[in-house]
Amino acid sequence: MEQVILVDDQGQRLDADVLVEALRREPQRILADDEVGLVLYVGDLNLYTMKPTESGEFLAAPVTEISRPRFSSRMLRKQIGATVLSVTADAVFVVRDGNVLKKVRAQKLEPGMVLASGEKVYR
Amino acid sequence: MTFRNELERKCFEVAKRALGEGVVIEHNKTIQIESALFPEVASFKGPPSKEVDVLVAEVLDQPKVVLLVSCKLLSRRAEPAHVQEWCAVVQAMNKYSNGTLYFGLVVSSTGFTSGCEAWATSHNLGIVPPIKGRSLAFAEDAVLRMFERVLVALRARLRLRFDDLSSAPAFFDFVYRFVADFEGHEEATAGGRYFVIPKGWVSSFGEMYSAIGGLLIEDLRAVANGTVIVLSGGSVLWFNGARVEFGQYSETDTSSSATARCGKNLDMEPCTLEFIKSLVVGKKITSAADFGDFVEFGLDRRLNLGLHRSGFHLISTEEPIKVHRL
Numbered sequence: 001m002e003q004v005i006l007v008d009d010q011g012q013r014l015d016a017d018v019l020v021e022a023l024r025r026e027p028q029r030i031l032a033d034d035e036v037g038l039v040l041y042v043g044d045l046n047l048y049t050m051k052p053t054e055s056g057e058f059l060a061a062p063v064t065e066i067s068r069p070r071f072s073s074r075m076l077r078k079q080i081g082a083t084v085l086s087v088t089a090d091a092v093f094v095v096r097d098g099n100v101l102k103k104v105r106a107q108k109l110e111p112g113m114v115l116a117s118g119e120k121v122y123r
Numbered sequence: 124m125t126f127r128n129e130l131e132r133k134c135f136e137v138a139k140r141a142l143g144e145g146v147v148i149e150h151n152k153t154i155q156i157e158s159a160l161f162p163e164v165a166s167f168k169g170p171p172s173k174e175v176d177v178l179v180a181e182v183l184d185q186p187k188v189v190l191l192v193s194c195k196l197l198s199r200r201a202e203p204a205h206v207q208e209w210c211a212v213v214q215a216m217n218k219y220s221n222g223t224l225y226f227g228l229v230v231s232s233t234g235f236t237s238g239c240e241a242w243a244t245s246h247n248l249g250i251v252p253p254i255k256g257r258s259l260a261f262a263e264d265a266v267l268r269m270f271e272r273v274l275v276a277l278r279a280r281l282r283l284r285f286d287d288l289s290s291a292p293a294f295f296d297f298v299y300r301f302v303a304d305f306e307g308h309e310e311a312t313a314g315g316r317y318f319v320i321p322k323g324w325v326s327s328f329g330e331m332y333s334a335i336g337g338l339l340i341e342d343l344r345a346v347a348n349g350t351v352i353v354l355s356g357g358s359v360l361w362f363n364g365a366r367v368e369f370g371q372y373s374e375t376d377t378s379s380s381a382t383a384r385c386g387k388n389l390d391m392e393p394c395t396l397e398f399i400k401s402l403v404v405g406k407k408i409t410s411a412a413d414f415g416d417f418v419e420f421g422l423d424r425r426l427n428l429g430l431h432r433s434g435f436h437l438i439s440t441e442e443p444i445k446v447h448r449l
Contacts, residue, residue, distance in 0.1 A: 035324035
């Protein structure tokens with residue numbers, strides 16, 4: 001299951017699994033519940049997801065739907081600088097390659113690469 | 124009703140199934156605008172107008188929300204020009220609408236080139252299938268299932284709230300959220316060994332164990348084409364050598380109808396089904412393994428119960444082996 005960090009409008013962290021189990025009892029919120037997975041509408045709850053950036057910081061983005069795919073994207077653990085992140089295999093990072101920048105997917109991110117932010121990939 | 128191509132016909136049938144009435148196909152519909160001095164409408168001919176083939180789906184009645192779908196049956200992946208053209212059409216329709224909100228969607232059975240995403244994002248257009256981080260071609264059947272999922276979800280979503288989807292890239296993102304998960308699904312289900320019953324959904328080993336781990340065994344049965352474990356909570360697991368099906372119990376499908384060949388201990392000494400039942404009924408499933416020809420479940424961390432196409436085996440996992448023979 002993809003790691004999702006959810007917080008409310010007060011910045012308090014919420015357990016995504018508990019929230020999904022509670023909200024799925026409200027049928028009007030269910031936008032999809034099929035062989036691919038479950039998607040719930042949460043646009044009225046003022047929730048935010050904390051997305052990791054390539055610099056290791058987190059960016060809060062408002063959430064309108066929570067998706068629970070039955071077969072999610074492969075997750076990888078990457079250490080960038082001093083931070084260890086869980087990212088999907090297709091997450092895109094911007095790395096320095098000589099004098100140019102290029103985009104590299106997490107699954108092709110290798111130790112020794114340096115991100116545009118100056119942080120080094122360790123593993 | 125006539126159709127330009129097979130994809131258009133299939134998309135129409137999917138839209139009818141998902142949305143009911145209010146779905147029509149229009150061919151050579153003329154879109155006309157007043158000025159062509161914008162890059163988005165470069166494909167419009169002067170006098171600035173354009174003929175398009177469009178699948179029109181009325182998604183919401185009050186307020187009126189209409190989805191304009193372009194069905195692209197191409198030999199290669201759709202290119203930015205195809206998306207750009209639809210951006211112009213939807214933009215023109217919204218600009219000259221009388222209160223109706225139009226959303227645009229492009230369906231291409233062969234997918235999209237990467238340059239399409241920038242146009243779709245900036246003009247709030249949905250694209251099916253998605254452009255993911257790596258190349259992955261989807262079968263036409265999967266593309267149609269994505270289309271249906273988007274339509275059903277869109278109608279449900281618009282009933283809750285619609286205004287926030289009208290500014291870019293909210294609608295693009297909305298569509299993406301409903302189709303992006305197909306990538307993991309298609310990859311995980313390529314083998315087609317595990318299935319959820321009665322829905323018939325393709326599943327995985329992990330999901331199977333999540334569904335049955337911790338449940339208690341209530342009965343073992345041999346049926347005409349496989350073996351069955353009846354579990355607590357109304358669940359059942361059925362194995363026939365090639366498929367493992369699990370889900371809700373159905374008396375008609377799993378009534379005992381065949382003779383089971385049973386064995387015990389590592390040397391598979393013959394035994395009866397009643398003997399195995401006497402040891403496993405009431406035990407909890409604590410592990411699982413799939414060996415291809417048979418599947419095996421750990422019970423209370425001291426027994427291994429194997430399901431074969433035509434019978435069962437039971438082995439004690441306690442040491443020393445000789446002392447714990449069954």
